[in-house]
Amino acid sequence: MTAPTETPVEAGRLSTRQLSWQRRRQALARGWAEFRRHRSGMVGLGIMVAFVLVALCAPLLASADGLSVTKATGGVLESPSGKFWLGTDESGRSVLTLLIWGSRISLLVGLLATVISMVIGTLIGLLSGYFTGWAGSILYRFTEWFLVIPFLPLAIILATVLGRSLFNIALVIGITTWPSTALLIRSQTLSIKERPYLERARVLGAGRAHQIGRHILPNVMPMVFANTTLTVAAAILSETTLSFLGLGDPTRVSWGTMLDSAYSVGAMTTGSWWFFLPPGLCVVAVVLAFTLIGRALEEVLDPRLRGR
């Protein structure tokens, strides 16, 4: 691939490590320039940044007191007014405050679940792709079997047995979503394994760890990155669903728990749209944002997917 705008590397002046880092930075710059051309991806990025900022600046935007049931000042399910922009919930708390603070939990749990899922999935994917013979095929079978297990029934049981906490929810989501990542990483690993430079590394005496760590992993990382954003989308959706079913931490507010309250209070029948509409819309917005980013990243990495 020729890139006339890149700084030519002066041979002999840089060490190998500096060389490879320079190349990586150039590849990153190229990838970013390509990503910028995807309008949908940029829109997604914008939305994601906005929500992350809201989550981080929550204390600045709304007082933490607003979450306390005992300190609630509003009436029950008041419609939006000048005082409460999005009305109140069944305990008199401002829905807007709940929404802002809830973003923290939804995003945090989603992120944590993704980390767990990606670590397990990437590890198993790499190993099952790298090792041929019975080790590799056992891992592959294991992945396939796990893939077939339906998410929600398993999540319900695990959450019930492990108890209701944020970490457990993240763990449950992580445990149930790693298989699809593992399969993707595995097929990537398999194709990278065939490439000539890996064979040369082996001939030069590279050990397994070195091969996996220094050669396969860096080449798999871009795909991992794209897959991560899509996994975050799925994780946030899952957290919302599990919280809605009452499996979340009852002391913390997330968009899912808000919807659970809305449903049990019958917000639809009383027409309290300010209670059940905003949390759902926020979930849709964030999940859509991550999905758009993920799809744009996939297109940047795999030109064949362009034009979806």
Added chain:
Amino acid sequence: MSMVVAGEAPATEVTPRSGGRGKSYPRYVGGKVLGSLGSLAFMLVVNFFLFRVLPGDPARTLGRGRFTTPEQLAEFNRTHGLDQPLVEQFFTFLRNTFTGDLGVSIKYNVPVSELMLDRMWPTLLLVGTSTILSTVIGIWMGIHQAWKRDSFLDRSTTGTALTLYSMPEWWLGLVLIAVFSVGIGPIPGIFPTGGLDSGAVGQSAIEHGLDVAWHLVLPVFTLTLAYLAEYSLIMRASVLDELGEDYLTTARAKGLRDIQVRNNHAVRNAMLPATTVIALNLGFVVSGAITIETVFSIPGLGLLSTEALQTPDYWVLQGTFLFASGAVIFANLAANLLYGLLDPRVRS
């Protein structure tokens, strides 16, 4: 007029295998069935260990907060065979499962298998109808979107599909209830807010059937919409992948009409990866059924699962997990067999 061509050079011409389908398909089926049995076995193991190998004393976990005296604990352990060695427990579990003894519901005090049978048909009705509708419509839409790629129709439907895909299906259900069952402002709701029927007595079979159907309109619509979006995206991507293939040029060169090229060639091939991906996503249809039944109060297996969360009714949860996993494994097997019929390369 026959050409005389020098005999096939043996070194380069490989003797082709027989073109018959019958020979290798049974073997393919056998392989897939074996694989499914393996998945089933794995799932049974997982099911068994879920309650027993997790932190804490099983009796305390399973009978959480209900036993205080050591005698009660010991009694519980004995009746549930928890004082046996683990391996023996596993075989008891297997034996019970295969004879249909799935334990007794803590909440209803009724055998779990009986409870499940009772609640099964609303779920089958809901899931079956939605799956058929979403698959058929989704695939049809995906084909048309891909064929007229980048048209306004394509862009708008793809955008809508992505948005629906990002939505929790049960939240969509909530919104639809608010709009169509409760009504907005002056416009009244027309659909029931939940339940399977109106509970009226003395209905004839047809009247009851219509009543149930009316109650199922919104739930089926919600579930269909949720998965239709995903399936159309999958099929669209699949057809787009085929568009660049050479055999389509050959088909056009032969003078076929555009529709023929699309249906007989592009779509026929695009069905292959689409079938696989759709089958893999069937597990999520099961999950969707759980949440939709909960939101619409449909007395099926999904609602049973979420009700069981409250107590918590462990044996019911275990039973529904078994059923759900079994259903997904079976659906995957069916999809694999279908794939084997569609793709001749896989059978040889």
Added chain:
Amino acid sequence: MTAPLLEMRDVGVTYRARGREIPAVRDVNLTVSRGEIVGLAGESGCGKSTLASTILRLQPASAQVTGQVLFEGEDVLTMRWGDLRTLRWAGASIVFQGALHSLNPVHRISRQIGEAITTHQPGLSEQQVTERTGDLLEQVGLPRQRASTYPHQLSGGQKQRVMIAMALACNPSLIVADEPTTALDVMVQAQVLDVLQHLVRELGVGMLIISHDLSVLGDLCDRIVVMYAGRVVEAGPAAAVFGQSLHPYARALSAAFPKVGDPAARFAPAGLPGDPPDPAELPPGCSFAPRCPQALDSCTEAVPLLESYDGGRLAACFRVGEDRETVSLP
């Protein structure tokens, strides 16, 4: 004299990609008559496949075609859709490059050949179609039973022969063979070329063979047309173009393929340094100048036009006129 079977007049093809216009084919004139085998030679990317795709109006939607492509006197590019569909396969057919991907992997051979037959002769009974399919397979030296197989069950040579059989299905007057021997080993190549030659001699069809292998064309064709960077750079009787090329590129192309069995040629491959130019950024003047061993500075100032030389030969090079008499002025 009757009109030639195929006549391409000043054909140009331009691709539109990402806002840029890329000329793939420029000002090409080419004719093929009944019973004649014409070879179209050149490296990959020189535009020969693009040119061939215009014969049945199969060029991609992003391509704009100028000029005329006359088949038996009618312009294919402006034909009505119904007439075009009739022309496709029944008037002219194509044996595609890379039969591996040109056959539908999930249909049996019988269905793929049958499809061509029933599209143009819908009145035939199933029995008749099966008969005809079997006859076609025998014509290319394959047993009739191969009809019930799937493409993946056939070897490369067998697939290529199926493509040829399929191309014959509707008794076309012109057959275009796009790289019919690429990716086949030498023995199978010889058989396929044999079949093609028989077809022309016995059925009287016209044939346009596209290949980058000049030695193959030299043996088989009556006339050869050499393309470089979208333009015709030399044309003439096959033996002359192959043996005593006028254009430096044609000379290099024929030297690049060593004669089989000639040890001297094997040990001295005469390749040409450099790559064909990027069609989006063509060099000024003669497109071949950067790689030409005989290039002068003046070659980059103007594009050489095709000039006629004796023996029915054409060449587009400033340096040819130096040692041969031009027959007629352009």
